[in-house]
């Protein structure tokens with residue numbers, strides 16, 4: 152219906168307009184529901200999703216035949232989703248999965264997409280993450296770490312990147328999957344780490360995000376992979392974090408609340424994790440982000456200071472005129488916008504209602520145009536940003552951790568100490584983490600993104616009544632999107648929590664608190680307690696490298 156109001160434009164613009172129309176109707180129906188129904192609508196349909204995931208073990212539809220070379224991925228998407236929902240499959244299914252993945256091991260190292268298939272870095276990552284998720288001696292001991300290491304080293308390229316398989320493509324996925332596997336299995340050797348940071352830096356684009364390979368477009372999946380890999384090898388200080396942040400904040404749709412993977416593309420549920428997860432990483436490295444922000448503005452500040460000083464020396468009139476031109480205007484605009492109910496830091500708008508800059512950051516140009524034409528008919532429609540405003544603006548919080556090594560130590564400490572016999576978190580025993588946090592400088596941090604709006608998109612637009620989650624309304628659910636919608640939801644729920652492995656405050660969880668999923672490791676994307684168990688297991692079984 153609305154498509155007719157814009158006669159020209161690309162196919163993507165038309166799709167964007169349709170999506171916004173659909174999402175606005177969904178959000179508006181939600182906004183007009185009674186408070187009792189509101190709570191129901193925001194529920195995570197746990198049982199339906201569990202049944203959907205378990206149905207996979209009785210057989211997959213014919214549409215999955217194209218994933219014959221990605222079978223360890225299917226194991227991971229399903230097992231990890233069930234783990235986040237705290238619904239283990241049971242010993243029988245665990246044994247079958249371990250047995251299947253053992254048959255996917257390539258005699259020359261690594262895991263293939265199925266028995267008899269050649270090893271691939273992506274399926275090796277999926278297999279290792281699945282076995283870590285299953286956990287226990289049988290699963291973890293089934294991994295031939297020496298052969299995996301030989302495979303990783305064989306994939307290593309002179310430019311620092313990794314080939315996905317023998318003779319395969321080299322891209323940032325290779326860096327992430329190789330580094331994550333090496334980290335988890337405790338087989339990180341210098342040959343693997345060598346020049347990885349150089350390769351990833353060569354993929355950071357002028358937009359600030361990371362592309363798949365040098366000179367490729369910034370992309371959400373590769374940005375997560377690149378930043379995660381850097382965090383795992385303690386090299387986040389080498390990438391331009393303010394540029395990355397500047398790009399990624401504009402990838403969250405104001406209308407939808409979800410994330411788009413690339414500039415000017417449509418939002419998609421899977422980027423709830425690939426893009427939303429980047430914010431979880433940034434939250435862990437706030438001191439480095441702040442340091443870089445400060446370093447980038449200091450020269451400007453000094454230059455400005457010098458300008459002011461020289462202007463004052465030459466003519467006080469110029470300074471006065473200059474300041475009278477600038478300050479009142481900006482003060483007025485802030486006051487006007489605040490009075491109009493627009494947050495003072497919202498995107499600037501021209502007087503004709505169009506955005507003045509960064510169109511992809513929010514309401515698309517055609518949407519604004521349509522709004523002008525149909526003001527009466529859509530006055531009741533609400534966007535994700537209006538429906539789920541940022542709740543904890545300017546709260547006082549500490550950076551979670553300076554490095555991920557510290558995070559790892561904290562996780563090991565807290566998971567040992569912070570659970571009582573019944574598995575409940577004991578607040579009084581979290582003193583180790585508190586102590587570390589208190590040693591860090593307390594700073595004012597506003598949230599880096601709108602985690603409530605993201606949760607709103609996942610719960611209201613991506614859930615399917617029969618179970619499973621999807622890319623966007625109108626699409627069918629699948630196991631990939633179920634996994635990454637739930638991973639993104641878990642990260643968003645934990646985003647306001649400043650304690651590692653501690654339950655987030657109720658206000659951080661959109662909908663009933665029973666929506667709370669198991670927390671996941673922000674870099675490896677396995678449930679945090681499974682990660683801790685695996686790290687502990689591999690440290691107790693030191694790796695002996697066989698040449």
Ligand SMILES: [Zn+2]
Pocket residue numbers: 419420421422622632
């Ligand atoms: Zn997707």
